[in-house]
Amino acid sequence: MTGRPEVLFPLFGTLTALDGVGPKTAQTLANIGVEKPRDMLMTLPQSGVDRARRASVREVNAPAVVTVAVTIGAHYPPKTRGRPYRVHVTDAETTFQLVFFHARGDYLQKLLPTGQERLVSGKVEIFDGIAQIVHPDHVVPLDASDDIPAFEPVYPLTAGVTQKLMWRASRSALAMMPELAEWIDAPLMAREGWPDWDDALEQAHNPKKMQDLSSDHPARRRLAYDELLAHQITLALARAASRRAKGRVSEATGVLQDKVLQSLPYRPTAAQTRAVAEIAADLAAPHRMNRLLQGDVGSGKTLVALMALLCAVEAGGQGVMMAPTEILARQHLEGLRPLAESAGVVLEILTGRDKGNERAAKLAALAAGEIQILVGTHAVFQKDVVFHDLRLAVIDEQHRFGVAQRMELGAKGAATDVLVMTATPIPRSLALAQYGDMDVSVLDEKPPGRTPVQTALISTARMDDIVERLRKAVVEGRQAYWVCPLVEESEVVDMTAAEERFKRLRAALGEGVVGLVHGQMPPAEKDAAMARFVAGETKVLVATTVIEVGVNVPNASIMMIERAESFGLAQLHQLRGRVGRGAAASTCLLIYQPPLSESGKRRLEILRETEDGFRISEEDLAMRGAGDVIGTAQSGIPRFRIADLERQAGLMALAQTDARKLLQDDPQLDSPRGQAARKLLWLMEQDKAIRLISVG
Template sequence: MSRPEILFPLFAGMETLDGVGPKTTKAFEGLGVQKPKDLLFLLPHSGVDRSRKASIRDVVPPCTVTVEVEVGAHFPARQKGRPYRVMVRDAALEFQLVFFHARGDYLQGLLPTGQRRLVSGRVELFDSIAQMVHPDHVLRPEEAGDLPTFEPVYPLAAGITQRQVAKAAASALARAPSVAEWIDPGLLAREGWPDWLAALQSAHAPTDQQALTFTHPARQRLAYDELFAHQLTLSLARANLRRGQGTASIGTGALQAKVLASLPYAPTNAQTRAVAEIAQDMAQPLRMNRLLQGDVGSGKTLVAFLALLVAVEAGGQGVMMAPTEILARQHRDGLAPLAEAAGIRLELLTGRDKGTEREAKLAALREGRIHILVGTHAVFQKDVHFQDLRLAVVDEQHRFGVSQRMELGAKGQAADVLVMTATPIPRSLALASYGDMDVSVLDEKPAGRKPIKTVMVSGARMDEVIGHLARAVAEGRQAYWVCPLVEESELVDYASAEERFASLRAILGEVVGLVHGQMPAAEKDAAMARFVAGITKVLVATTVIEVGVNVPNASIMVIERAEIFGLAQLHQLRGRVGRGAVSSTCLLVYQAPLSESGERRLKVIRDTEDGFRISEEDLSMRGAGDLIGTAQSGLPRFRVADLERQAGLMAVAQSDARALLVIDPDLTSQRGRAARVLLWLLDQDRAIKLISVG
């Protein structure tokens, strides 16, 4: 699919724009501007009121003022480093224009004594004398019309001035063509948005502060365009993935019923609903690509296992993948009793399996005698073959990109994919990152889960904390003690964990264990195994335990220097306790004095256990890029759209994009062709490739 001709001028070199040479072109790269079209979306972030006043008497300095003056005497600098002053008089008052490092002949020409000029700049009082240092604008009265009453202020980068950006932006804007509308006509009318070109012109020429806000119709329209283009790309990717024929797996419910009958509790409504959504997807001849999002302790594993049983009931096999060996073992141990209840064969395959044992497992897998395989990425190896793989469940999304999802799909005849994540993500971000997937959410806690008591404790009371811990250990309870990532360096970290380990061991004795990121994997596994077995009562750890470890007897979580952790991390760590019959406690040990944001974070954790509420708070405090860690999230960088404030628009964009592709999968209709222009404008090359392939 080739670039539409009307866009050619916007894809020309930067040097074709007014006032842009090789040096400025280089400087513009610092603003992420490489083509004239990029300038269209580089919007002013603020503005300066340049409306005319009769005299600086009418304002309260310090402030920006625009006023017509008569130029008086010049007073050149007496010695090096002193300012050059020019006396001027407006309708009511005399004041000074002040210049540093300026050439006298230049200033004589700019401000000839006895003539009238329009000056605009910031006025301040020095020793009760009004001064304007380096006016932003000095114009002849007949040029006054060139100065807008409200002047937009653009973002800058090194080596580039406001004037250069404004001039280049105006030059790019002059090339913007009138384009066919890609937004759904009903939506456009309902929102009262301008068309694309009008929206750009209005956004680059704000008339007041109101025009700079994200609620302004022109800005909303441009934000929507970005979100719509992004969702079109994701929807095209999703359609492409689903085009790969899947296999319809229709469960009988027989094995599921056996498992449910063996459970001591009934599943929550959310679990039942999620299983139904997944089963319905699996029954379709299209490939499933679904995200199962559930908070810590919401019972995702049961849902995933019931989904795997659908595959087995339909005569196929299932695989469950975990990011680490420890987690794979835990899944196996947790699922073994369920598999027994269902009467099916479940096996574990990790990098540790060697020789004849491994051969035997692979043969059983190939011949279909193993119904469900639990494993690490070892199941990706070339010699692993399934007889009939129908469903792949992937645990913990962040360590698993789109490419691995594809690779896993290739193992089966286009196996259905279910991704589980324990990180509640606000809806707007879930749509931005996983818009190519359908989402099931578990938003209830299973019955019998006791709330976790969360307390904030100042580090000054460390002795009390340790005393509390000693009593709990004496009663046979187990605890985690998490040491902070002090610096980005693992070594410092490791030192702080070692130190805490030594001091606790001195007080509590042999029952204290240690696990941290620098240990060899086998040692880490062994340390964890001792804790799981209850030999170790207190496990001192760096954040390596954040994901997935399940020790029901552990009922105390101490987080040291809690104020330096992020909200999501604190919530994940706290979720390691509260899994057993006894009530659990989480102690947030902080170092006083707390910063305002540190205090706010700790209070949010103290006051709620709802991961979705916590993630919404996190989003409003940190912003979208930080929340998922932009580098590894592949979260799109939006220029106009603000994910925190425009979450609602993202949902509309998703349904709009999906609806358009239902009626026009190849974007060949009039509106579809308009949407192609939008994809070109916003660099969605991935989408463009998908259309040309499709």
């Protein structure tokens, strides 16, 4: 596929080709991401102003925008500096004033010649009992009334760019639109009642009433769908390319898995069994697996991961499980080793701490195939780590792990299958946007034996009561986490807050009862503090959010979250998931600082109402927007100009099905619809996808 189609050249030319845009304005527009005519087309009005003609300013209730024909009367220039310049005008029913500040008299004489008629439009206000329009938005001769649209679109602005300029520039961008063949499936267009691409843009830029600005308007839905479809075609192409990449066939026998299942005191949930079956089928297929295992806090992902790794071992290969931190790697080791031993499988750990002879011995055993499953941190990426026959890599907590690392890991084994695990329930629309190239398995049931967590809200004003309750619980032999607030983004300030709280609790509860972990500690100290808590030597662990991911202390049954209102919903849900892992009834106290904002209150109430991570994530998305839920910087979520992931989740799912079907029927995009879809990819700047087709 050669370069950009010629028919699209004008839309990708310079912005100065647009009416009214000079080099300086072009610079300014670049600040809001408008760099070429195509961006101007994709920048839709965000609201509108009713400028329908009225006979008199009396027809509206001030303050309001009004458009009326007037006869111009006397001019009253200011007597002293800094006073306004006033012009009296008369409409069909009444006289009122046009008011200007810092205006030149000669300019106003030209604009508003006494005795003549003009059409004026602006916001009318009552001041000292007199109606006036300060700085009218429009003043035009009556025969030029078409210059004032009856409903004027209002564009998102940046300093130095006026609505008038946006109006002119968007009109001239609309005039550049080429005729393009339709890339949306015809039956879908008919079912949804969507207009053609060019009609949709015309309608979106020329709203006739407020309702036309809604994201549910057919023109806007269609344009949102174009963006989502281009994005999903890109992901579907990536998925097709990775499926074409030759994989290894790893046929599980089930022998080792059965041994583990027999040693378990409970039966796996139906969701776990289903996920293991999906993974085993992928491993046995000739293409590379690229699957996401999504499960809420405590849904039993670890067991599924072990079963997957055992499939690789049963097929005669090795597996690796990667964790983002050393603490988590050690936890996986503790959780998995007894189970692996029950099946007679050799499981070892490799982290940055392994040095010298010990490290050399592990590497030799790995290369010889004596270690069947390796658990580790990113230390397993180092050049000297060589596997005998790596079949499967399980990656825990994707966000700390970009696509680049997925590829690096893939390079370690001839054709390693990849399973990514995430404990963050991501709303469906975001999961599709971020992991659309992967197949997804969801664990949506809780294994037996987990107790529900009682969640309560309590104000910081009652801190003494809270500490007293904690003292009693400790005397009864219970263990608790105390999570300190997130202060701005500074780990140093977080550390100070944590140290302060640690000192106060130590004074209240006694020496040796309270431990402390925060992000600024050396890893060895952090691990030692965790180990003391895991062993039950310390009863209360004061921590910054380092404990959010994966720490497992079944005896800990109390979670205190200080200044809970400063955390996001998903994060609070993750923290709460650290308790309720044992048989003891567990509580989570959300300690907040009054007064709570509306949204802060709503967030804490949702947590009190439900423990369902998926419901919580949907609420989180609705309240915060897509970028924040995952943290945009590392989320890999594309920025859409028109599509709204919160409100148009259904469109994203539709786009995914449509894109996958299109490529199934036409892998090279050669059909007429495929050719049209290629133009869509260029139009939506999905150059990555275009490269994938040309390679394919």
